Amino acid sequence: MRFFNTEGPIRPEDHYHLPPLSRWDLDAILTLIDQKKYFLLHAPRQTGKTSCLLALMEHLNREGRYRAVYANLEIAQTAREDVARAMRAICGTIAAAARLYIGDDRLFDWNETALTTRGADGMLNSLLETWSQQSPQPLVLLLDEVDALVGDTLISLLRQLRAGYTQRPNAFPQTVVLCGVRDLRDYRIYASSEAAPITGGSAFNIKAKSLRLGDFDADEVRTLLLEHTAETGQVFTPEALDRVWELTLGQPWLVNALAYRACFELREGRDRSRPVTLDLIEQAKESMIVERVTHLDQLAHKLQEPRVRRIIEPMLAGSALGEVPEEDIEYLLDLGLCRQAPGRGLIIANPIYREVLPRSLAFTPQASLPAITPSWxxxxxxxxxxxxxAAFLAFWRQHGEPLLKSAPYHEIAPHLVLMAFLHRVTNGIxxxxxEYAIGSGRMDLCLRYGALTLGIELKVWRDGRPDPLDDGLKQLDAYLAGLGLDSGWLVIFDRRSGQPPIEARTTSLEQHTPDGRRVTLIRA
Known part of the structure; x- marks a missing residue:
């Protein structure tokens, strides 16, 4: 029985899948190859890049006009800037791939000759030159995980490819495709041999195109999920199908992981006589986030990087980005962490990521919480x-000040501590x-516990700014209307300098929104 794939490239006999070559414009790619172009393929991790490259290799070899070989260069990452060691690893990997995919054993002998006659700085160039001259058809070389290489090793690879480019196709590959997470033009290559960083675009200025592999669209998500129904007879309810799309917005790994968990891990979902329901999808989502599955954990780890923090921290705070370098924004887009939404600017890529980021940042404050009796x-x-x-006010007065120091992002420390407290309240039940966005001036929280739904808006009062109360009441009005609620909380964290201690300034009183909704105003 086939299943949803969450590890590595697809195997058609094992995995539900969309035909990899249908995920890009195959005719355009074949035209680039026919025109002897060198080009790039990039996309976030676990989106199907390797599956597409392997399918392209099989297509070209089956067609017979070219000899195509796929090679993963990640093995050379541990060589760092030891070019000699790295080139032996890279050329050895290409030789092994040629033997595996097209039955050509000759490259191992050619490697030794290339290293002896040309040295490490010309070894790859010599290997590809000899191989192309001895090949009965033009070569197409598909190099994956190129961005695993660093410094002088990456520069050497790019420059050796550029040096042989003019000899194609008789004495160098007809086409080379470089694949990785980032667009090569966005690379800043820091090499010990160079006084200043080199951009990938200048080191590899022969590339004709930079192609980005996109996420699934809504129809593709539905098609993939219905492969499970066709194979097992187990149906997805319409609400479940819609929810998978809403939560993932087509991010391929998330779609597969959510469906796998709902259909193969949850006990109720393994009963093929029962439909996959909206509740099962919600359970799958929550368990993935709580367990910090590898894909989401890797994403959360990126939050520690300064260039990620420069964007995510103001986004969570609802403030403007300020003077953020363009390459920082490009980096987050390439990672798939953010996307550009028409009419809204830069936003988190999908609802699951939007949930994971603040929850990850609240992890340390949550771990730092003292024992709290569930008096609520x-x-x-x-x-x-x-x-x-009453429990929150008591908690905040006693523990708020020291816990603020445990939050990794200072600008939103109060938000993270409050979320840590509320996670203790929800307690898995x-x-x-x-909800948050750049320039919104707020973060909105929705607490659901049994029959109770509580809408909460968080705002910060900073030095030199007016009291955000009026804006907060208007914004909370709209948020509560969207939730169908007639009451909620407005929490204003006073971060102005010179204020009394937290225990002295933490108060609550009742207010009303412009539309008459009852609001508990908490000043903390």
């Missing part, structure tokens, strides 16, 4: 909003949803 629960186990308010 009624005897029947339901959440009592008034008791929750309820849920906490978040």
């Amino acid at each position: 629960l009624d005897p029947n186990g339901s959440l009592n909003a008034e008791r929750l308010l 309820g849920s906490l949803e978040r």
